[in-house]
Amino acid sequence: MAGYIAWRLVSAVPVILLVTLISFSIMSLVPGDPAAIIAGATATDAEIADLRVALGLDRPFLTRLVHWYGDLLSGDLGRSILLQRPVAEAIAERLPVTLALGAYALVLTLVFGVGLGVVAAVRQNTWVDQICMTVAVLGVSIPNLWLALLFVFLFAVTLGWFPTGGYVPFGEDAVGALVALTLPAISLALMQVGLLARMTRSAMLEVLRQDFVRTARAKGLPGWFVVLRHALGNALIPLVTVMGIILSLMISGTVVIESVFSLPGMGRLIVNAIQRRDYPVIQGGLMLIATALVLVNLVVDLLYAWLDPRVRYAD
Amino acid sequence: MSALLAVRDLTVTFETTAGAVAAVDALSFDIGPGEFLGIVGESGSGKSVTALAAMGLVVAPGRIAQGSIRLGGEELVGLPERSMRRIRGRRMAMVFQEPMASLNPVMRIGDQIAEAIRWHEDVSARAAAARAVDLLGTVGIPAPAERARAYPQQMSGGMRQRAMIAMAIACSPALLIADEPTTALDVTVQAQIMDLLRSLRERFGMALLLITHDLGLVAEQADRVLVMYAGRMVEEAPTASLFARPLHPYSAGLLDSIPDIEIRRPVLPAIEGVVPSLSALPPGCRFGPRCRFAEPACTTADPPLRRFGVRATACRRDLDLARA
Numbered sequence: 021m022a023g024y025i026a027w028r029l030v031s032a033v034p035v036i037l038l039v040t041l042i043s044f045s046i047m048s049l050v051p052g053d054p055a056a057i058i059a060g061a062t063a064t065d066a067e068i069a070d071l072r073v074a075l076g077l078d079r080p081f082l083t084r085l086v087h088w089y090g091d092l093l094s095g096d097l098g099r100s101i102l103l104q105r106p107v108a109e110a111i112a113e114r115l116p117v118t119l120a121l122g123a124y125a126l127v128l129t130l131v132f133g134v135g136l137g138v139v140a141a142v143r144q145n146t147w148v149d150q151i152c153m154t155v156a157v158l159g160v161s162i163p164n165l166w167l168a169l170l171f172v173f174l175f176a177v178t179l180g181w182f183p184t185g186g187y188v189p190f191g192e193d194a195v196g197a198l199v200a201l202t203l204p205a206i207s208l209a210l211m212q213v214g215l216l217a218r219m220t221r222s223a224m225l226e227v228l229r230q231d232f233v234r235t236a237r238a239k240g241l242p243g244w245f246v247v248l249r250h251a252l253g254n255a256l257i258p259l260v261t262v263m264g265i266i267l268s269l270m271i272s273g274t275v276v277i278e279s280v281f282s283l284p285g286m287g288r289l290i291v292n293a294i295q296r297r298d299y300p301v302i303q304g305g306l307m308l309i310a311t312a313l314v315l316v317n318l319v320v321d322l323l324y325a326w327l328d329p330r331v332r333y334a335d
Numbered sequence: 336m337s338a339l340l341a342v343r344d345l346t347v348t349f350e351t352t353a354g355a356v357a358a359v360d361a362l363s364f365d366i367g368p369g370e371f372l373g374i375v376g377e378s379g380s381g382k383s384v385t386a387l388a389a390m391g392l393v394v395a396p397g398r399i400a401q402g403s404i405r406l407g408g409e410e411l412v413g414l415p416e417r418s419m420r421r422i423r424g425r426r427m428a429m430v431f432q433e434p435m436a437s438l439n440p441v442m443r444i445g446d447q448i449a450e451a452i453r454w455h456e457d458v459s460a461r462a463a464a465a466r467a468v469d470l471l472g473t474v475g476i477p478a479p480a481e482r483a484r485a486y487p488q489q490m491s492g493g494m495r496q497r498a499m500i501a502m503a504i505a506c507s508p509a510l511l512i513a514d515e516p517t518t519a520l521d522v523t524v525q526a527q528i529m530d531l532l533r534s535l536r537e538r539f540g541m542a543l544l545l546i547t548h549d550l551g552l553v554a555e556q557a558d559r560v561l562v563m564y565a566g567r568m569v570e571e572a573p574t575a576s577l578f579a580r581p582l583h584p585y586s587a588g589l590l591d592s593i594p595d596i597e598i599r600r601p602v603l604p605a606i607e608g609v610v611p612s613l614s615a616l617p618p619g620c621r622f623g624p625r626c627r628f629a630e631p632a633c634t635t636a637d638p639p640l641r642r643f644g645v646r647a648t649a650c651r652r653d654l655d656l657a658r659a
């Protein structure tokens with residue numbers, strides 16, 4: 021097991037190197053002169069030249085690459101042209117919002133996705149199953165954005181239960197923060213709930229008809245215990261892989277959701293940066309997201325081994 | 336002698352696309368306390384379904400359509416799940432055919448045994464775990480404390496089946512049902528498991544219901560044998576009498592096809608043909624189309640089960656055959 025973890029950690033390193041390299045290269049890959057594009061149509065030649073120096077574009081690619089990695093090691097992601105401050109600082113300020121939103125949505129996804137799937141599987145082919153799966157299909161097929169707008173209209177504008185947007189830092193008002201994040205988190209979770217519920221249902225149906233479930237019942241264990249301890253314990257293993265996909269979808273989903281609910285998170289930071297061609301921010305943000313995806317996959321693999329002794333003890 | 340398990344007129348049906356079929360059809364039998372009963376028959380004769388019905392584990396699309404199953408006088412058919420749960424694993428336990436598939440692959444062996452104890456008895460987790468280790472020792476697993484922490488896939492087939500048996504006897508049931516416990520194992524391990532079952536039965540005074548398609552397995556040990564064919568009982572007899580003189584041509588066929596060389600009889604080919612599908616049963620005697628002794632009359636009426644003292648058979652030619 022220790023060897024497996026070590027191997028997975030080591031094998032993540034080249035992927036992260038590649039990711040940083042790609043993030044770095046985007047500025048050199050855009051057609052034309054990035055400095056001219058960033059400066060805009062009205063800029064003078066002198067302004068463009070200054071910008072080129074500020075961005076370091078006057079130096080050769082390899083020199084810049086070495087510098088970028090050097091800075092990266094010391095936690096320096098460069099300066100934002102637009103915000104006039106270090107990119108790392110801007111990200112550090114925005115990241116907690118996105119993480120809070122993501123964690124909230126993840127909890128909702130897990131509780132409702134697994135819950136609906138288990139109930140549907142246990143009550144297979146009954147009206148309960150039908151309702152659960154209808155909810156799941158709706159969740160998958162209704163676009164996140166549309167749903168988010170619907171929620172804002174219904175719960176925030178019409179009923180006034182939740183704010184229409186904005187964010188309260190957890191440090192100031194934990195309850196207020198939770199309330200503010202509730203609608204965004206639900207909107208973000210809904211699509212994943214549908215996906216996870218359907219995957220859970222099929223994984224559970226597969227496990228429930230296996231012999232060891234019958235053995236568990238033959239021991240005289242209560243039905244709910246057989247379902248949760250024996251069946252779900254096995255069904256979670258294939259679901260871990262699905263969780264990797266779900267987390268990836270959620271990372272991209274935050275961009276849309278943060279814009280709709282005007283949350284000052286990473287998603288909005290990157291969208292704004294793209295609109296205004298603030299390359300240092302785009303680079304830093306992309307690198308962070310890509311690294312997060314690599315880490316998610318790493319965690320999923322480790323979780324897989326932790327849940328399944330057949331992987332853990334296979335030598 | 337009052338029976339430990341008394342099954343009367345048990346019919347278990349399965350809803351299929353071709354309509355309901357009776358996998359077990361009007362079956363009646365008794366098992367006395369401490370008795371060893373063998374149920375024999377080819378694949379699809381309804382042996383497992385009978386055992387599952389006794390355990391209250393028949394699930395949709397199957398259901399107990401009629402009949403009565405009494406354990407120590409208590410009616411089990413129609414018993415609420417809550418009450419049935421207290422009987423399963425405690426007064427009546429079951430060992431299944433596939434020891435690999437029948438154990439939870441992500442749970443330690445010791446935990447799987449201990450949880451059976453904890454749901455039936457008021458004991459601490461630590462005491463249950465200690466008893467699980469003892470039980471593994473009882474069923475002949477070496478280094479039981481170490482093995483209790485193993486996962487099923489770390490054990491051999493024979494060891495897994497021993498662990499299954501340990502799990503089944505954890506709460507000292509009065510009746511142990513073993514459904515083809517050795518079919519998935521190789522011959523030497525088969526003999527060891529049968530020895531284990533015999534010694535456990537002697538030691539704990541359990542009644543044993545052994546399901547098998549191999550008459551040879553019950554030959555030396557079972558008190559009585561019940562032969563099933565296509566959901567029906569076709570013959571019931573004390574083991575010695577059955578082996579000395581089977582009354583039903585199907586039992587005779589099964590006896591002839593025992594491969595064991597110790598029982599010195601000329602080995603004839605297995606019974607020709609296959610068990611009929613439950614949705615397309617032949618008219619008259621269900622065994623008729625495969626029977627060497629069938630006469631035209633056999634296809635007109637279904638032969639009833641007739642009792643002769645401790646024996647019973649469902650062949651209208653039994654007396655002719657007995658004399659032959």
Ligand SMILES: Nc1ncnc2c1ncn2[C@@H]1O[C@H](COP(=O)(O)OP(=O)(O)OP(=O)(O)O)[C@@H](O)[C@H]1O
Pocket residue numbers: 349350351356358376377378379380381382383384385395396397548613
């Ligand atoms: N889940 C099910 N759905 C439909 N029919 C079933 C089901 N389970 C059993 N049956 C029917 O019951 C019949 C008897 O099955 P059973 O498992 O009792 O046979 P068996 O005597 O134990 O055979 P084997 O030696 O193969 O274990 C089968 O042939 C099948 O027609």
Ligand SMILES: [Mg+2]
Pocket residue numbers: 382383384514515
């Ligand atoms: Mg069977």
